[in-house]
Amino acid sequence: MPTDLDITALRTLTAIADCGGYRRAAEALHVSQSTVSQHVRKLESMLGRCLLEPKGRTMRFTPDGELLLAEVRQLLAVHDALVTRFGDDDAATVVVGATEHAAEHLLPQVTQAFRAALPEVQLRFRLDRGANLHEGLDHGTVDVAVLLGSARPGSVKAGLLPLHWYAAPGWAPPARSRAIPLVVIDGPCTVRRKAVQTLTEAGRRHRIVAEAGYLAGVLNAVRAGLGVALLANPGPTPEGLERRDDLPAVSPEPLHVRAAETASPQLLPLVTEAIRHALAS
Incomplete structure (x- = not known):
């Protein structure tokens, strides 16, 4: 059993799950599809387990892959929170939270909005359950989040999700x-x-x-x-x-955007408008 797992390969694994396949994961990570495949093979070799298997023209997670994916999400959340807390003060990092629902369609628009309005900001996304994202907002480990369902105080309605x-x-x-x-x-x-x-x-x-x-x-x-x-x-x-x-x-269900009290006042309107644009496109 290896003592260290490659954090980049673990991020690739979550990208495959979030994006629905190797090709879309490669596009989201700005790497080649062969690189995505290499990361999966590396994890499988280190763990001695098959993590994904072919199903027709798609790939699906094996039971071992599903189990690892759940643990990896928790590991990355802790890792990213530590990086945010002790990271480079000269490079502003914004943590954007979102539920998994429709993330593939919505988050690229959020990324484009930040690149246009705040190009100096480094983005980090956290995909999680709504309750966990609200907790992150309350504790300042998430700066702004896109949430499905009932609104909380301070939330802004961004539209309806079909x-x-x-x-x-x-x-x-x-x-x-x-x-x-x-x-x-x-x-x-x-x-x-x-x-x-x-x-x-x-x-x-x-x-x-x-x-x-x-x-x-x-x-x-x-x-x-x-x-x-x-x-x-x-x-x-x-x-x-x-x-x-x-x-x-x-x-449809309402989508809301909520920002942490410690977040920049720019974030809430920026993300809200990006979500509205994504829903309208």
């Missing part, structure tokens, strides 16, 4: 007399609550067939044909999935 059902190609909903198989993120989760509420109000029975700690696990389970998932997705259909409009329509 929610749609997605399943694997060829999946068909069961007869109305049978329960709809649901794939969800572990609770508490705004999107999970909305999925259950919508089906219940429509008189459709459901049963949860798979739960995952993070969005990557939900996507992989749906791609495997285990069931249907409600996803927050203002952009193109996720790779390997099909949108299902034959299930009860779901109302």
Whole structure:
């Protein structure tokens, strides 16, 4: 067992999960796709475990990969908080938090907004549960965050995030007399609550067939044909999935932006406008 894991390779692993694949992870990290593959192979070699496996034209996390991913997110959060606290005072760093829902579509617009308005600032993103992001804002380890669901004092509404059902190609909903198989993120989760509420109000029975700690696990389970998932997705259909409009329509959820009390007053309007622009595009 190695004594040290490569932090860059670990970041690559989370990028694959957050972006939905090797190619998009490479684009987000500004590296080649072969570099992304090398980072995964390096981790697999060091740990002696297979972390991702092919599924059709996509890659999905193995059970060992899912377990490692959950631990890596916690490790990177602690690592980045320490870097922020003891980092170079001459290089301003802003920590932007966001839930995983729609991060692939929203965060590039946030990055562009910072590059245009505050090019000297170094950005660090933290993707986490809403409760953890609120805690980070309260303690100053997160400067500004994009949050789904109910607003907190000081939050600004940035728009509405559309929610749609997605399943694997060829999946068909069961007869109305049978329960709809649901794939969800572990609770508490705004999107999970909305999925259950919508089906219940429509008189459709459901049963949860798979739960995952993070969005990557939900996507992989749906791609495997285990069931249907409600996803927050203002952009193109996720790779390997099909949108299902034959299930009860779901109302959108509000997106809010909240800044820490210690954050620069520029951050809240800057991120809010970036999110509004991303939702409108």
